[in-house]
Amino acid sequence: MTCAAAVQPTSFIRIPFDHWVLAAGDRFEDAAQCALPGDGVVPMRLHRAMRYAVLDGGKRVRPLLVYAAGEITHAEGEPLDRAALAVEFVHAYSLVHDDMPCMDNDVLRRGKPTVHIEFDEATAMLAGDALQAEAFKVIADGGLPASQTAALMRELAHASSTAGMCGGQAIDLDAVGTTPGIDQLERMHRMKTGALLKAAVLMGALSGHPAALTEATREALARYGEAVGLAFQVVDDLLDVEASTAELGKTAGKDAEHSKPTYVSLLGVQATRAWSLRLRAQALEAIDGLGPSAARLRELADFIVCRKS
């Protein structure tokens, strides 16, 4: 972690949003390059698979949320990098395992063969397992005061648990072939995708000055995180029917193919689009009182709802 980029996406200097997205993405990529074990280090195949799963791909929505939320508490670069790495490692591990034959059995992710196709199933399973451990390690090895380190790890552990991401995955699995109500679908998505996106927001804020994170601010950020977390999934469902495989970099139309219940299958395209916009409004309302330091978070709410892939 000595090769952190010179770019400081956490700075208040007002560069345009799309430039900031690129700069933050580059910064994250550099941090991930440094933080992941080298592919020349034994066990090389495992390290290659982990790097393959994380590097050079994805929209990096979670890291962007970390960097943006860090502005609220004037967080510094390296602690933010570590929080961003931690959430993205958990996200990446969940994709690797989710793509495996016993789950979604998908062969394409981010425009590349999935990890179990490029390597093998055993390596994919281990790479996922190791990325989860690496997520906690990258926080544990950061130089923040213990109270912040412990709070960050707690946030990550809860978001990854059966009350969060893993629980949502299991509910999703149980729901295949059934027709859940909209409430059940929402609960599943709040856990499966929403919990980690919300954790990204809170972990960004937890990486800065504790005094700047009042209880009210924390609650505002939690509400923002919940709204954008759910909006992200609602838009994902829309894109699965509207975008092409080339645009998505993963197999399009697979929800319908697998008879997976989605917002679109339950509500139709128009109502789903309308709902994504209401969630965006909820997210903006939640952080209305946070002033100019929440500018990036506001832009990110738009980015998440209006994205095309």
Place this chain on the structure above:
Amino acid sequence: MTCAAAVQPTSFIRIPFDHWVLAAGDRFEDAAQCALPGDGVVPMRLHRAMRYAVLDGGKRVRPLLVYAAGEITHAEGEPLDRAALAVEFVHAYSLVHDDMPCMDNDVLRRGKPTVHIEFDEATAMLAGDALQAEAFKVIADGGLPASQTAALMRELAHASSTAGMCGGQAIDLDAVGTTPGIDQLERMHRMKTGALLKAAVLMGALSGHPAALTEATREALARYGEAVGLAFQVVDDLLDVEASTAELGKTAGKDAEHSKPTYVSLLGVQATRAWSLRLRAQALEAIDGLGPSAARLRELADFIVCRKS
């Protein structure tokens, strides 16, 4: 975690070792019953699989090491329970994933069908993933000072990472069908099994009074943990050829069947047995200066080397 057993295996009261093993095992079982999400809580199937993977089985060597090491720093019951749960959850997740068809493809574990046989592969994968998250959660939610919480999580994350358990698994995978030297085999086992056993010892000690854990004591415990960690695996290799499937509660003779290199295949039975005794001596020598509070650790070194299953 409100239903902790009245039994205090951490007490200095000298009950015979075999009684202590039973009492500590019962205490751990009660703690696990309370700490794991209930199987009536959604997602029920996932929670049932997690409980199936952890409860009512295994020798609980890692929890025993935690409780025994806690005597060194006069640790209290609940923090020790949490440290014991964390290492055992990580151990249990690794077994669940290791038994799956893409890894060892085993159908029997602790005398019961493996998780993917009793449930299904997707549930087994998710249960393993969730148990790893739960391991960090049970530490994060403990009431210890943040400096201890952070230190415990750091120890656990390193032991579980590619520098520890996951890395050892990957080296093991790469070694199937090859003939590694004894040094390579040792390195693999120090990572695959040894790292978590050593972490159990250190985490037990880290759960008590920080002032009681001097750097010298910590180093002594690390050396003890390394020696018993390796001894455990050396004895495992011996048992795989000497014990029956019924005694082991898992498929016996599978190392030879899978052409897995072991200490026995490289050194023969007699030299392997002799080496396990040398490692026991190393373990005892490491904690020689720790006085009566290390009595249980000494007994555990014998227990690990002389076990029959």
